[in-house]
Amino acid sequence: METLDLLLDRSVVFSFDRSGYERHARRFTPLPRLDGQTALVTGANSGLGFWSARGLARLGARVVLLCRDERRGEQARAELAAEGQVEVQRLDVSSLADVRRFAATWSGPIDVLVNNAGVLPDTLQRTAEGHELTFATNVLGPHLLTTLLLPSLGAGSRVIAVSSGGMYPVRLSLRALQGQVASFDGVAAYAQTKRAEVLLTELLAAKHPNLTFSAMHPGWADTPSVRSSLPRFWALMKSRLRTPEQGADTIVWLAATGALASGKFWFDRREAPTHVVPGTRARPGDVEKLWALVEGAIAGR
Ligand SMILES: NC(=O)c1ccc[n+]([C@@H]2O[C@H](COP(=O)([O-])OP(=O)(O)OC[C@H]3O[C@@H](n4cnc5c(N)ncnc54)[C@H](OP(=O)(O)O)[C@@H]3O)[C@@H](O)[C@H]2O)c1
Incomplete structure (x- = not known):
């Protein structure tokens, strides 16, 4: 049985897909409650963020949905109202100014921060602050948000970066990460940001040993962004994709499970390798250099 599991996991398809989730979920156990704890989730109005928020609210946490669009955020809050204590606040993580505005308004302890919001644009776009949009949304905004919220994150608080198995084929390139390429490729840019998220998780874990930093990948889940950003992949794989709830499972597990090793990469509630491709x-x-680049960018240098 273990050999079969190993072979299926190595196939990638039968691991990242729904059958992989169902096979891995046979070893899952019930999660501890999060009553009295506060969890912030970025990009919580849709997909994995929405289902993470739902899972956290069901475990008793007070959940704050951080959404860039007030109407979509309010709609998600209304849909989740029956699950527990759910609030919504506006936050556009691609804007360093907006992250600063939000962080300045925040007060109170945070037990869980889920940096989930992410994009995979198919054209080169720059934010008003001059950063490539994928880099700004997936890396810079979350890094600044985490940094500014550090005073609210107490001993044992969990910070979770929602990365992607899409990072596996790439090696970090600081130029590609910033969109400094001859011809923009959205999937390649996205992969760079997801690789950077995992490396920054390792660095943050080393710098803040009192907190637990984790990166995870959700496998392949059927969410709006997969349909719109990867239409050919979605059309080919739609019958095999995980539900968004299944994709969000490891996020909720990381949030609810204390005393895990910090700085690790997780998939289906198990530590996953950060490198599989030579x-x-x-x-x-x-x-x-990545650390210096990101710290410099959030400082406006
Ligand atoms: N689905 C998968 O199979 C898969 C696989 C690997 C990794 N991931 C990762 O999972 C995360 C969630 O993606 P998803 O698949 O759940 O996609 P999704 O359903 O499209 O959700 C993305 C969420 O991010 C929000 N968002 C985008 N830009 C934002 C910004 N500037 N500020 C605040 N929120 C912003 C979106 O808000 P709007 O609704 O306003 O656009 C939406 O709520 C991403 O980091 C993605 O890279 C997903």
Whole structure:
């Protein structure tokens, strides 16, 4: 049985798909309650963010949905109202100014921060602050948000980065990460940001040993962004995709499970390798340069 599991996991398709979730879920156990705890989820009006928020609310947490569009956020809050204590606040994570505005208004302890919001645009777009949109949304905004909320994150608080198995084929390239490429490829740009999220999780874990930083990937889940950003993939795989609730499961598990090793990468409630493709480990010095780049960008340098 273990050999069969190993072979299916190595196939990728039969691991990242719904059958992989169902096979892995046979070992899952019930989650502890989160009564009295506060969880913030970015991009919580849709897809994995919505289902993470639902899972956290069901465990008793007070959940704050951080959504860029007030109407969509309010609609999600109304849909989740019966699940528990759910609030909504406006936040556009692609805007460093908006992250600063939100963080300045926040007060009170945070037990869980889920950096879930993400985009995969098919054209090169820059934010008003001049950053490539994928980089700004998936990396810079979440990094600034985490940094500014550190005073509210107490010992044992969990910070979760929703990365992607799409990072596996790529090695960190600081130029590609910033959209400094001859010809823009949305999937390649996205993969760079998801690789960066995992590396930043490792760095944050080393710098803040009192907190638990985790990155995870959800496998392949049927969400609005998969349909719109990867229409050919969606058409080919739609019968095999996980539900968004299944994709969100490891996010909720990481939020609810205390005392995990910090700085790790997770998939279906188990630690996952960060490298499976040869030649994808960062070049010497590039991880330090990533930190300097991101810290410089959020400081406006
Ligand atoms: N679905 C998968 O199979 C899969 C696989 C690997 C990784 N992921 C990751 O999972 C995360 C969630 O994606 P999803 O599949 O659930 O997609 P989704 O349903 O499209 O949800 C994305 C969420 O992010 C929000 N968002 C985008 N830009 C934002 C911004 N600037 N500020 C605040 N919120 C913003 C969206 O808000 P609007 O509704 O306003 O656009 C939406 O709520 C992403 O980080 C993605 O990379 C997903």
